[in-house]
Amino acid sequence: MMPSPHPLEQELGMRYYASDAPGIGGRLRASPEDFVVEELPLPISDQNGPYLICRLTKTNWELQRAVKEIAKRLGVSHRRIAWAGTKDKNAVTTQFISIYDVPPEAVEQVHLADISLEVVGRSQHPLALGSLAGNRFDIVIRNCIEDGLSARVQAATEVASAGIPNYYGLQRFGVVRPVTHLVGERILKGDYEGAVATYIGRAYPREPEEVERARTHFAETRDARAALADLPVRMTYERAMANHLVANPGDYAGALRALPPKLLSLLVSAYQSYLFNCALSSRIDAGMSLTEPEIGDRLLFSGGREDIVSARNRQAALMQIRRDRCRIALFIPGAGTVASHGPMDEMMQELMTESGIDAGDFERASRFVETAFSGVLRPISLSADVETDVSGADVRLKFTLPPGHYATTVCREYMKADPYMMI
Known part of the structure; x- marks a missing residue:
């Protein structure tokens, strides 16, 4: 593991890279077209219902602002529109939104620069955050360090496949102003x-x-x-x-x-993301592995099942991790008390104590924001099979990630650059 030299990453708890290999440098998002994201939806099973499901493609639009403009054109409250994932602004993004009680003909009349809407179905229920299969990325990093570039890219690709710290990326905290x-x-x-x-x-x-x-x-x-x-x-x-x-x-x-209510709730959950980043870096501080379990570690299986590593099942847990059936996970606290099982839980509790925040504060915030801030498990490692192409000083990366994982977390392992070169 290599410490990040960048003050902003340190401030946001993103204190390590997975390898000591030199980065490729470069510039991410030299134009929105260099960062293309395609949301992979869950199946839309309902053939009727009050919610229109629409494919939204936008270029260089912040999602909340795009939704408000679409609502304005439709003559409805923006609260009628929901989505499964929040996408980057400085990018070309395709995702799905649900719109309550609006006829398809009205959607067809929405005309906004750099935005397209296409009705793809109906549902009895609105989309909810996280209700997607994943995201597919096609990213170009420009003006990279040309000396030994192919070898640097290959080294980073091997690391990304093996597993890197699953940090919440810079855009989770605000891009120009991470507050x-x-x-x-x-x-x-x-x-x-x-x-x-x-x-x-x-x-x-x-x-x-x-x-x-x-x-x-x-x-x-x-x-x-x-x-x-x-x-x-x-x-x-x-x-x-x-x-x-x-x-x-x-x-x-x-x-x-x-x-907007969704933005207000994101502010509180951003603090949960910050706690996760800090606790993950604390694990690395302690010399603990991302992929070799310690007694008391939590495990999250691909189907959602959870388990706790014990002396008796530790070897079996290691085998399951190596077969990619589960990952070591960190519990991010919210409202409600949670039993402590091992060193990671203790590290998180120390962070909470240092900040002066407890479960009761999350309960109060839940009432204030009118959103439940429950605790959640998140894997501490991320791995991706990245397809790469090197052309002169430009590097193209293609990969797919599960919901809630950040492409910039993969890109930073390649670049090892000032995080402001990724916005």
Whole structure:
């Protein structure tokens, strides 16, 4: 394992690469067309029902904004639209959405630049996050280090096949401004003013200077009227929160609820993702393997079955892992108490204690956001059979991942570059 030298990755808990081999460098997403994602849906079995299932293809659109624009064209609330997976903005993405109680003819009349919608079926139920078979990626990394490039690519491909740390990627926390987990932490602690101040007022150096100034002014003064005047029109979420505060001074809880419900819930779950990354890096700190189980490790099988490694079943567990029937997994806490079985559970509990957050905080956040934040198991390793092509200084990667796994986590093992070269 090789430590990451990049401060941002360290800050987000992504502290290691799987190998010590030199990276290929390069630039990801030089254009949206260099990052193509195709969602692999679960079968659509219902032939009727109130939910239209549509294939949405978009280029360089953030999903929440695309959904709001589609809803506006349809003349319905954006809350009628649901999806199975959140896709990248700076990319060409194809995915499926469900729209409640809208005729197909209305969908056919939606015309937006760089967006296409196609009705593919109906269902009795809306799509839900995670209800997909996986995602297929076709990615080009440009301007790589040409010296020994083919050998570097081959080395990374072998590592990706064997298994790499299954970190949540940079985009889980915000791309230019990785603050979602910080806002989520404040919500969990019931500090709604702090959450709003972080969302609107936390400035990052890669933003335009006028935006930095507007954020800093709000952080120092809490002057929502000035923020509304200074923040660009395109920053709809920050402006919605500021607008609420202008009309309702001091109502920071209400300002947070001005955000779309799915976005509000993502803020809290981003903190869970941050805890996972930190605990996974703590396991590597301790010299523990991603693929060789320790007594007390949790196992997650491909069919969803769970088990705990014991002295008696440890060898059998190792054999199952090598046959790719299960993976070592880490329990990400939420509302409700969970028994501790081994060192990974203890590491996670230490992180929770250090942060001052417990199950009761997740229960309160569940009521506030109106979303259940239950604990969940996530595999600590990711492996992918990557098809590669080297052309001059450009490298093309093709691979498929299960739901909830990040293509950028695979790409960083090849690049080992500044994470801002991946946005």
